[in-house]
Amino acid sequence: MPKVGMEPIRRAALVKATITEIGRTGSLDVTVSKIAKRAGMSSALAHHYFGSKEQIFLAAMRHILTLYGAEVRGALAAADGHEERLRAVVRASFGTGSFRREVAGAWLNFYVLAQTQADARRLLSVYQRRLKSNLLHDLKPLIGERADVVALGVGAMIDGLYIREVLKGGTPDGAAAANLVWGHLRREMGVAA
């Protein structure tokens, strides 16, 4: 029953199915057919809308980044003062939108993809830059020139916790992870203040 205006619906379904599928199998070795099937359509239709598997992957990556960006923006809007803002950024990084098995699993695989695909690399560096600039904005006034190093460390720690989350089974505990990073940050700030 082909209605008109299916495109955005199909695209969204494919993106969602892609993330699920990559998260499930834990690898980029997912077939377009599998993705399409999970999204409730034929593989031909997936190609019709996206043109290639590569484009599907990129769309999925963009979607995750958009999600994360929204989460951060939302948390920041409700935060006041440097410390609170920092805390908001950290908490948003482990929010329920991003810090989930499938999403984190997909995320890890996008890191791999970024090694070979220029577009994926670009998207990833957008994320890294944004995180760093968010941190620096509120760290600089608090600890001055050491902010740079601390931001790098915090970024690495967050990525590392994502990886570990993917590997260890069970339900992810975003609050615990956020507390860990926040504790680290507080200590870094306390020393300099």
Place this chain on the structure above:
Amino acid sequence: MPKVGMEPIRRAALVKATITEIGRTGSLDVTVSKIAKRAGMSSALAHHYFGSKEQIFLAAMRHILTLYGAEVRGALAAADGHEERLRAVVRASFGTGSFRREVAGAWLNFYVLAQTQADARRLLSVYQRRLKSNLLHDLKPLIGERADVVALGVGAMIDGLYIREVLKGGTPDGAAAANLVWGHLRREMGVAA
């Protein structure tokens, strides 16, 4: 010119070629033929010695872990006292044997592999456990019950720095990375002492 006693040589060559190849292409999507070619033999021979691509990957992973283990052991042997030992562990993690583009790239891909292969997962958890126990051994006497959390944070930070190393081009700076982590650790210890 078939001599006898080739097996260990061929195996070693294949392992080395595998790491290089994975590091280069930045993905597990390397063909046995490519690996074999780089190691100077036919793909049939690679299968003859390892049986399957999976086994080749696992051997490569084991090799990296052995390398890393040796590095840590060596550094620990020359270290005295809790603080020095901790420093040694951190420095060994970013030693020239492990903290190199290809090796780190292969490492990242093995994380991915661990999501689907039980054996790979086991190997990875051996590494994580060993690192954690190394850290705890000297952290506990210094900061008591907080040691657990700190060890987790340090481990995550190390992993995160590896990932970032892979993504950013250029020559890796192990010393800088080690300093970053060491600074974090020192601060954690200073607060409690």
Place this chain on the structure above:
DNA sequence: GTTTATGTTGATTGATGAGTCAATAAACTT
């Protein structure tokens, strides 16, 4: 109501790559 744009799929193509096998050759054994 015929044309045009959109939605949809089954079948097909073409490439690629893991793993097998038969065959060859050199080295050791007895």
Place this chain on the structure above:
DNA sequence: AAGTTTATTGACTCATCAATCAACATAAAC
């Protein structure tokens, strides 16, 4: 020197998949 074990490869099989295409169906436009 006949037989056995180890080393080695080119050629082959078989499966998988990305991408394409022809065909058909429904809705909108004229």
